[in-house]
Amino acid sequence: MDGIHDLGGKQGFGRVDREIDEPVFHERWEAAVFGMSAVAQTAGVVRNIDQFRHAIECIEPRAYLTHGYYGRWLGALEELFVEAGVLATTEINARARRLGAEADDLVAARPRSSAGTVDYAPRAAGAQRAVSVEPRFDVGDRVRTRAHGVAGHTRLPAYARDRTGTIVATHGGWIYPDSNAHGEGEAPEHLYTVAFDGTQLWGADAEPGVTLNIDLFEPYLEPDDG
Amino acid sequence: MAEHRPHPASTPQSIRAEAIEILLIERGLLSESVIDDVIVRFNERVGPMNGARVVVRAWTDPEFKTRLLADGSAAVAEYDFEGGQVDKLVVVENTEAVHNVVVCTLCSCYPWSLLGLPPRWYKDPAYRSRIVREPRAVLEEFGVSLAESTSVQVWDSSAEVRYLVLPQRPTSSIGLDEADLPALVTRDSMIGVALL
Secondary structure, eight states: OOOTTOOTTOOOOOSOOOOTTOOSOSSHHHHHHHHHHHHHHHTTSSOOHHHHHHHHHTSOHHHHHHSHHHHHHHHHHHHHHHHTTSSOHHHHHHHHHHTTOOTTOOOOOOOOSOOOSOBOOOSSSSSBOOOSSOOSOOTTOEEEEOOSOOSSOOOSOGGGTTOEEEEEEEEEEEOOHHHHTTTBOOOOEEEEEEEEEHHHHHGGGOOTTEEEEEEEEGGGEEEOOO | OGGGSOOTTOOHHHHHHHHHHHHHHHTTSOOHHHHHHHHHIIIIISSHHHHHHHHHHHHHOHHHHHHHHHOHHHHHHTTOOOSSOOSEEEEEEOOSSEEEEEEOSSSOOOOHHHHOSOOHHHHSHHHHHHTTTOHHHHHHHTTOOOOTTSEEEEEEOOSSEEEEEEOOOOGGGTTSOGGGSGGGOOHHHHHTSOOO
């Protein structure tokens, strides 16, 4: 989806803000959110990583930018706990108010009402899967990426759409996130690393001697006929 | 219960996290011990000290380095690091001619089992947006000045392949005891935003 998460190449965020001697967790609630994610997996609320990543993409976009990493996780987990019927938004709101939340606090979670009956079940450990068809591309092939965005989850960054690059590595078959995130099955596809020259992505503004290497699934790619 | 705790730096998200934490504890789904375990695991066992061991071995054992660069996952499998599965690890070597740097523009993918949980800046919009567009400028901010003749390879971890940078061994480390080398290998050097 053309969401706020797709940050590559966006401008205006300023300097990278680093923290010296940064702790692993700044506050206990961050570790609590991490614990919640484990619970969500055990309870079958988070069924696969693609579903979880898409839930993060679906949180309130202002919260995405301002609530931090664990705030984003929290928003996604709230969405999934509510969608699964484990928690209700009303009870979370009520409890948060008792803990000092204001009525107009920005809430990251935006649960979707129609989850439907879908197939999120993993078929095996990990994300590598056999693909029954031969790979369409090999190292050295020139490819062009898909030109447009899609409504659902995808792993083709917007900054690399409709660009030409060269296959520099083949990785075999992997679970296809675009399908798996939506409970439409693992539908494995071949995965490649595609190298893009900086000027191909950024034109005359590109810094010299820069190559972007992006891992892209076969459906994102077409042969480039030049 | 936790409602009695003071909130030294409450934010809307910290309050909401606490509300959900309490509700999940009341449901019997979450416990304080789970949270304590998370804190211990990522402070003591899963962190950049694991990646540093791999880097030092690659510096000191040419046969291992060859295997590591050819098939990162197979080479590190013998360590049995915990902390999240890496289906496929690709190790990219920094040299005078090539500088590698890693990002995940779409979320925050990172080789947890080798580097632990990523620092905030890695997950924040500024790094994710800029490192793909102006890597030399961002690296300058990190204190890394590259010759114009050095090729910059940016790796955007957009699938489940994970990337680890093998930093160049600092010449100042020649002659040091091998046991003292891991302390030289910083997290940032294995992301590619620092030189050693």
